[in-house]
Amino acid sequence: MDLSNITINSHSSIKLAGSTVVYCDPFQITDASRDADLVLITHDHYDHFDPESLDKVCKDDTAFVAPATCIDEVQAYAGDRQAIGLAPGQQVLIDGVRIQAVPAYNAAKSFHPKDNAWLGYVLDLDSMTIYIAGDTDGLRENTAITADVALVPIGGTYTMDAKEAADFVNALKPKVAIPTHYGAIVGNPTDADLFEDQVNKPISVVHKLFV
Template sequence: MEISWLGHSCFQLRGKNVTLVTDPFSPQQGSSQGETSQLGKISASIVTVSHNHAGHNNVVAVSGNPHVVKGPGEYEISDVLITGVASYHDDKKGQEYGRNTIYVIHIDDLVICHLGDLGHILQEEQLEEVADADILLVPIGGEHTINATQAAEIISQVEPRVVIPMHYHADGAEIPAPLGKFCREMGVENITAQPRLVVTRSNVPAETQVVVLSPRIA
């Protein structure tokens, strides 16, 4: 499994037989986040959309005639099992920003959980669904999502093997402020971004490890 961060909440998960893209963003969203201003040419078999906001639902940017997964439920596509878990975009049960879908993705003997624009700590019923996650893709920015402190709390709830932060403003600093705060919360001293993560069932770390990815330049 090869995991690349395309910016914002958008990842490309390239498995042995299937490529999946999460939350493709619009050019305007990419620009406002200080990340790549466009997705560039990407193709996938499956696209997941955590909520219907412009920074997350630009499905037309993904070629390959992908299956589009939107909302809670169970899906089986090309031997990939996906569970959409209902949650909220804020800590007021959606009154401010609406609903959000967490996706638990079973692919290549790994379980990857994409939290989308989660705005609250996991409740018991949500935690039951995501508890087996090997890899957790977690927002840390605090703008319309959980912040770095809340992200660290959720990581302690889930206890994944790998954590990849997302949805934070790349403010031009070598280490953006939200990322620095998150790494301090997690006790990470040396922050070195890498272009992608290649992981298999056999080399998943035994203890929780934070992996910082640099957004792909289109």
Template sequence: MTVTFDALTIDWFGLATVRLEGQLGAVVYIDPGPEAYGILDGYEARDGDLVLVSHDHHYDPDSIRRVAHEDALVVVHESIDAAEIDRVDAAPEDLPFEVERVGADESFVLGPLDLFTTPAYNDPDGPHIDESGDPFHPEGQGCGFGVTIDGITAFWPGDTDVLPMHDDVPVDCFLPPIGGTFTMDRHEAAALAARLEPDLVLPVHYGTFESIEVDADTFVVDVAHRNVPVVLDE
């Protein structure tokens, strides 16, 4: 299923892998892969102008090679260290593309595209912690991305809890994680969507594996009852 929203065409492949295409032809991929989940099995489009990678859990060189064309720009969070990821075969700078590293709370103009980043992390005193009591996503180890294509701003907050700064993010199309466990859950995401008042909500980061299974239909009802347009791409 492909979702069309104003000037934007959106495809969700699973987990946080999203393809955005504007009417003027710009193609952006968010967090392609990882290959281990089979998200992009058989997919070899190589049409991406911009590839965004939010943190090390979503960094996958093979998936980037599947989606990026030869002149693509690959933007990765500054914390990604391939030497610490045993499933990958190359550091970002070893890929055959132009690569830029970014932190949180940055903004850029990339030709026809506007890009901004936001902090993404789990509160160490919150519910999204591992068996040792450490957050699954520590502060400083990832980011969210907002990208404006043909005047439409899509926002993927990353693997994160709801943070105070999220209430001030400009967004037309909101792509929240709703699986819980490692991120905000569907209740938190629905409440944030109501505060942001985007023109469309398309939930992601759920259902790919057991620990992020969720009743997405109930999320849709919850958001719709808050008078926010919402759709599933399944």
């Protein structure tokens, strides 16, 4: 899968259009594509678990992965469709996509407590390893992740800000970093430029969210 198949609809609403079509936290979706083979939910805040947007991307056999702490809510939406709850450190294989759950939390804020066991995800899809950080601070434990592409929040307030995200990416060392989670609710377009300016080469910063 190449980078052209990675899109951000809004905020942290991510689509990976590979041999398996994966959405993560679909939000503010306008087109009813109903093409999702797999939907990942990082946590149950309204801007990450949005049933109205899910209605527009999901089909009859869409599978769902979510934190085990949120799985009852997700299963209630999914109905008879497959919904799997994971804890940090667990993994699952669905439709040829290996999905590893990793921690996503705030170390010193109350918005995303560690005890909630909310998630980021590392996916192996079409010979590419993609890390979707979720709503998180730049956790030292996650710098051991190996990824070709890292999608990281930069908007501050609820997550890392641009400088913190750049420091995290510089420690993570992916080939490509894509900034998320700015412009719609928190953060502003200039955060993306600030982030790019502070990311070390040869890491490439690719902009996918245009606000």
